[in-house]
Amino acid sequence: MAVAIQFTDFTWTYAHTSRAALRAINLTVHQGECIGVIGPNGSGKTTLAYSIDGLIPGQYHGIKHGQVDINGREVEDYAKGTLQREVGLVFSDPEAQFTAMTVEDELVFGLENLGLQIPEIRERLEWVTELTGLAPLLEKPPYEISGGQKQRVALAAVLAMRPKVLVLDEPTSMLDPVSRKRVFQVLDELRKQENTTLVLIEHGLEHVVPLADRMVLLSGGSIVLDAPTPTFFEHLDLLGQHGIASPGAVEVVSRLKADGRYDGELPRDVDGAEAIVRELLAATGSKEAR
Numbered sequence: 691m692a693v694a695i696q697f698t699d700f701t702w703t704y705a706h707t708s709r710a711a712l713r714a715i716n717l718t719v720h721q722g723e724c725i726g727v728i729g730p731n732g733s734g735k736t737t738l739a740y741s742i743d744g745l746i747p748g749q750y751h752g753i754k755h756g757q758v759d760i761n762g763r764e765v766e767d768y769a770k771g772t773l774q775r776e777v778g779l780v781f782s783d784p785e786a787q788f789t790a791m792t793v794e795d796e797l798v799f800g801l802e803n804l805g806l807q808i809p810e811i812r813e814r815l816e817w818v819t820e821l822t823g824l825a826p827l828l829e830k831p832p833y834e835i836s837g838g839q840k841q842r843v844a845l846a847a848v849l850a851m852r853p854k855v856l857v858l859d860e861p862t863s864m865l866d867p868v869s870r871k872r873v874f875q876v877l878d879e880l881r882k883q884e885n886t887t888l889v890l891i892e893h894g895l896e897h898v899v900p901l902a903d904r905m906v907l908l909s910g911g912s913i914v915l916d917a918p919t920p921t922f923f924e925h926l927d928l929l930g931q932h933g934i935a936s937p938g939a940v941e942v943v944s945r946l947k948a949d950g951r952y953d954g955e956l957p958r959d960v961d962g963a964e965a966i967v968r969e970l971l972a973a974t975g976s977k978e979a980r
């Protein structure tokens with residue numbers, strides 16, 4: 691499988707700070723893989739996102755060691771504006787992203803910049819409007835819509851570009867539960883349809899866990915745990931030390947596993963946990979009956 695994102699001994703220290711925001715990061719993400727990145731506030735998650743998208747070192751001052759490669763080429767070797775064709779970044783603060791007078795123009799703007807023909811732009815506009823449910827908002831100025839709606843527009847604008855690598859930095863922080871669920875469904879569909887590589891930075895673990903193949907825990911700028919999602923949550927003590935609470939359904943089964951009462955894979959969601967617990971209860975029941 692081709693490597694989409696490769697961090698090699700990457701260390702970044704913002705100008706005028708004494709402590710590295712990311713230190714000695716080694717991370718490989720394959721094409722089509724989805725990784726969830728979690729960590730306490732200030733652990734370097736956003737800095738990691740910026741380093742994939744080239745904002746670091748392009749837009750920020752600081753000291754860099756090591757390198758980041760996207761699709762086999764170092765971030766700094768991409769000609770101006772070309773990395774953005776490979777990598778889409780959705781920020782948590784959508785305001786910073788808007789430049790156009792209407793939502794529709796906002797969606798079309800990036801596509802025009804890609805040099806696409808009008809029929810292709812129309813097709814993508816329709817696709818993304820449908821996918822994100824933005825039809826009623828197309829004529830509105832971006833500054834007149836709600837925070838949650840802005841987040842959906844920001845996501846749609848990036849999705850429309852169909853980047854091979856999509857980095858989402860808390861993309862649903864302002865959304866209501868229904869819209870949030872929908873966004874994660876959209877990401878799942880996109881992954882299946884387009885084999886998009888996803889880096890998902892998100893506090894809402896219950897949404898990330900079902901989607902992520904792997905989870906990465908950042909703390910103090912370092913990767914302290916990088917494991918396939920089913921084994922990641924077996925590290926209860928390490929996660930606890932870094933203030934990470936597992937999703938309830940996962941934790942219940944992880945505790946059963948730590949107690950030696952279960953030895954299979956951890957579930958991804960409540961349904962999975964329920965099936966495991968039912969099976970354990972059934973087995974206990976048949977023992978008691980004997």
Ligand SMILES: Nc1ncnc2c1ncn2[C@@H]1O[C@H](COP(=O)(O)OP(=O)(O)OP(=O)(O)O)[C@@H](O)[C@H]1O
Nearest residue numbers: 704705707711729730731732733734735736737738
């Ligand atoms: N522009 C900047 N200049 C100087 N230091 C910065 C800058 N941006 C972030 N930092 C510092 O770098 C470290 C990592 O910050 P970063 O924003 O990447 O963390 P985060 O994990 O995204 O946090 P949060 O959960 O709050 O979003 C922090 O110590 C932060 O203070």
Ligand SMILES: [Mg+2]
Nearest residue numbers: 735736737859
């Ligand atoms: Mg952040």
